[in-house]
Amino acid sequence: MGRHWKSRGIKGAAAAVGVLVVAATAVTITNTQAAPDDEEAPLAITNTLREKAAIPGTAWAVDPGTNKVLVTADSTVTGDRWNTLVSTVDSFGSRAKLTRTSGTFRPFAEGGDAIFAGRSRCSLGFNVTTADGQPGFLTAGHCVQAAQRMSLTPGGRPVATVQESTFPGQGDFALLTYDNANTNAPSEVDTGQRRKVRIVRAADARVGTQVQRMGSTTGLRSGRVTALNATVNYPEGTVTGLIQTTVCAEGGDSGGPLFSANGNAIGLTSGGSGDCRNGGVTFFQPVRAALAAVGARIGGGQSN
Template identity: 55%
Template sequence: MKNGQHRRISGKRAAVAGGAAAALVMAGITFQTANASEGTPQFTVKSLSPLAAGKLSSSLGKDLGSDNAAGSYYDARTKALVVNVLSGDAADAVRRAGGRAKVVANSLSELRGATRALSGAASSVAGTSWAIDPVSDKVVVTADRTVKGDALAKLDTAVKNLGGKAELKRSTGQFKPFIAGGDAIEGSGGRCSLGFNVVKDGQPYFLTAGHCTQAISDWTDGQGNALGSNAGSDFPGHDYGLVKYASSGTAHPSEVDLYNGGTQKITGAGAATVGMNVTRSGSTTHVHDGTVTGLDATVNYGDGDVVNGLIQTDVCAEPGDSGGSLFSGSTAIGLTSGGSGDCTAGGQTFFQPVPAALTAFGAQIG
């Protein structure tokens, strides 16, 4: 090859390379390379708060779609969002956004299909729950100690029919709503706990569990003073209730009782993320911490009381804690619904997401 031809070809290659670089800049794609000669992209995993991780998860979920991703979870140790993906392209999209990609076998669409199949096969088996677990990339089905004999065999068959998309676990406790959990609120049907103070149409209300407002219509505080009456209730299906304060002048601070002489200010509501550290306050067992272990969980409490869309946690609770506050820092997360176990041996507790309750009632934290 002549020198002139070599120079012309090299010039063309340089122009192509320059055009490609310009295209990357125009597309807004930037990355660092650990070895410039090899051109291997190295993306930085962002250090995120649980709430920031939840927002990034929501954004990536919309961008990737349920066929390219399979949920996400927060790694509290590294403060990183881990996103399950099914392809290299999806993994690169996660890394560019600052998340950590994990290639898995089951898509979110497949796992949601598995939960629908379980809803049909296990809906008649009381004492069961099921939720997508992004850490294991499976639907985890839990049977409490009351599930035995033919009912357990039916559940086991339903799980096995889903192959590697589901697994069955046992709970030593019994799933039940915790009616009998913030500050105590009482009525003729028992005791629950106040969740969060809210405002609707300029008037003061509070949120609690729907199974509480189903059983009790008028409420008093722990000293027998009138608090208010039900303004809305949804249970089963969901588990939220709305109570209007008896007086518009009632003090209704946006805070949660920490049972140590202090309170936690609540400034808004947010969505839970698997792996998020959370705190629960209730009138029976007061304040306990734990971790979110699943989202969009379904629980069959028995007697036709099936609740969907719950937050699954390893936080303990006991009767009387129902309706109480689940929060992360200054953010309202959930209302105590029910579960198994207690705060001596530990257990599993489910919470109604607060944003869904606010939307249903047209209320705001305040």
């Protein structure tokens, strides 16, 4: 998944897809220190992690079943950085668990349908209608670092222009509008083999639910939502408020749609580590938050 472009406005068009492969050895850090009150513990812990251990190659989220903060470090976290992370997690006692993964957190430049910024490929997320009735679409914010306009073929004629983008920071999303206001932009996801899923609404993710993802590299994949409001520390910066899942993804899947079988738009592929041969953990931008930020709604738009 990868890159950015207008802080809340344009930030490059390069596609990517991070996948956090948790093919790792769990290193559980515990000690006998007293833990904070149940309701305060996760917030206090994540605040401390942001202050003391926002290290590139790390991520964390709260396990709703145990109320424990799950911290993951990829293979780039070594030496003093690893020692800092271990000591920080150790200070939380039994309220936190540290896991080491063999993969690396990264955005993949290269989705639904493939879209290109120059020759960098990403995936189109969901078609939307802007506040003024124009047809447009959502994709990942890091996908729009290479260019302000995107095409349907490598180096091809631009068909859409970036209007807003966020990455890193409070999300990973971008809004583009089609250059031709009469573009037919149906509210559906093409899942291949002449099959399509009609997208009828935007919905929040729920832990434990089954979801599907479509991307231009690996096609249709499915998995389960494991955590909400996850924080990921990419090399480009920290991104907060993401959905964490077990769905695999690879480079070029970035920006692609996360949805349910009954037509709910849920997220946009952001990043992680791993691939679809070995599995992994992926992170997604919640669609409802992106729509609220850019003032758009799910559903294809077409100007009269």
